Amino acid sequence: MGLLSIIRKIKRKEKEMRILMVGLDNSGKTTIVLKINGEDTSVISPTLGFNIKTITYQKYTLNIWDVGGQKTIRSYWRNYFEQTDGLIWVVDSSDLRRLDDCKMELDNLLKEERLSGASLLIFANKQDIKGALTPAEIAKVLNLEAMDKTRHWKIVGCSAYTGEGLLEGFDWLVQDIASRIYMLE
Amino acid sequence: MEGEADRSDASADASALRKKHLAMLERLSNRHQSSSRPDKPGSSPPPAAASFESTSSFLSLFGESKRSIESRLGQCRLADPSLLKLQFDEISTSIADLEKLVAESSYYLPSYEVRSSLKAVSDLRQALDNLSSELIPKKKFSFKNKPARKEPTAPQPKGAEAENRDSRPAAKAGSLAVAVPDSPGFRNRANEVLAKDVRGLEIGEFTLSDLESCEVRLIGCARALFVHRLRNCRVYAGPVTGSVLIEEAENCVFLLASHQIRIHNAKASDFYLRVRSRPIVEDCSGVRFAPYRLHYRGIERDLEDARLGEETGNWSKVDDFKWLRAAQSPNWSVLPENERIETVDISNLSA
């Protein structure tokens, strides 16, 4: 980490983390954010632009950017890369047909220099659906083992329906970011 | 590295995890400091009257800051070069604030306002980028946070990636790295009546793909429905508790009830829907919408169970992702009443 960026991080508002959440449309991003925040998830429309949620998680303040994944608006993702501490990539584990698309979009994202320092959490969502691939299978399809060795990453199976796995994922992400950013305390 | 596929952890200690999970959820919802919404945190969207007010006040606020940013951008050309960097930083902050305003308001704004504001913000940022690369000569050194790795390939020109997106070869279904058992569904059929009663089967996702001139009758609930490449088909389906995703349909009629419905690349097709959220279309033309019209014995109970017991009126509130303006999208319309079909009864599955 360069000197200036260390200073920048120290000066940053207390314990804030910026988290970018992306993935194909219909993967469950908005549902995950609302669920983790204890809000009603029964009426959610596809996201036309993006949502920002500020939630307190443990002793940190997370600014979660949930950006729509419809094809038309994927080109806007790049507007949100700057200063991202944590990247959450959400996969619909039951949508087998679009896993290739999913892999390609993720590969593109990981080439982004501006995201190169971000911890990566992959949510293999919709585990409650019968026939969904397991996190291990998703990891294989996305070829995660081939990821750059400097990247901190983890894949966690979850269901935004039941809430299963969400906290495990967020716990890891927040700890991982904290250990990189706030290590100077 | 730290990556690991760890479902086993989760199941090994499932109950402990669940306890922790519940505690956390409780803690989270108690605090409920949440949400960057401008009104009470955690409250539901304001009633229609209020949202009209907020829309117009949003628009005037947005317009004002946008104009101010534009004029400050204009002034940069006349500015003292030594102060340029500072000015650019300030403008950049203003653009970020403007973006935040859009995000905070996006839950009550009409969709086209969100889309066009988003576009305006993106344009401003582009203008700022252009201006700063024009007026500030590239520095030899920068203290930017260096990435830990270097891509050997040349960097992609800005925007190229997004534009190329559609020109890639179509994804092959066969290229998956794991063997997947075929999920429930109908595939590669022509000129047939395809019927299935999924009640009691605890079905997860159901797939309809590559069908030509078929009639599909589905009784009972599924959690998700995937529809891919259908021509001249009629699809009569019971409630879906999650979402329906339709890609590539031509000359089809769909009767669907679901929490979410997304329609991509459909042409000349009619949709009779009951849906809890706003249906969306992307890359569609000639698609028409009407309320759900399906019947089979016990459908009322299935609809209730799927929390689709009541008409929501959403069938006509279609959002077109390819249409930015306030005017009605030319790609979809409401199906005139005199052209709508009668209620379809599929109680007798195979008849």
Ligand SMILES: Nc1nc2c(ncn2[C@@H]2O[C@H](COP(=O)(O)OP(=O)(O)OP(=O)(O)O)[C@@H](O)[C@H]2O)c(=O)[nH]1
């Ligand atoms: N069964 C099941 N359905 C889920 C789960 N998570 C989300 N869904 C459903 O999947 C659909 C899509 O969820 P969203 O949260 O809108 O997806 P999104 O990723 O935000 O989509 P975009 O905003 O278009 O990018 C909804 O109908 C959800 O109810 C899950 O864990 N299990």
Ligand SMILES: [Mg+2]
């Ligand atoms: Mg969303």
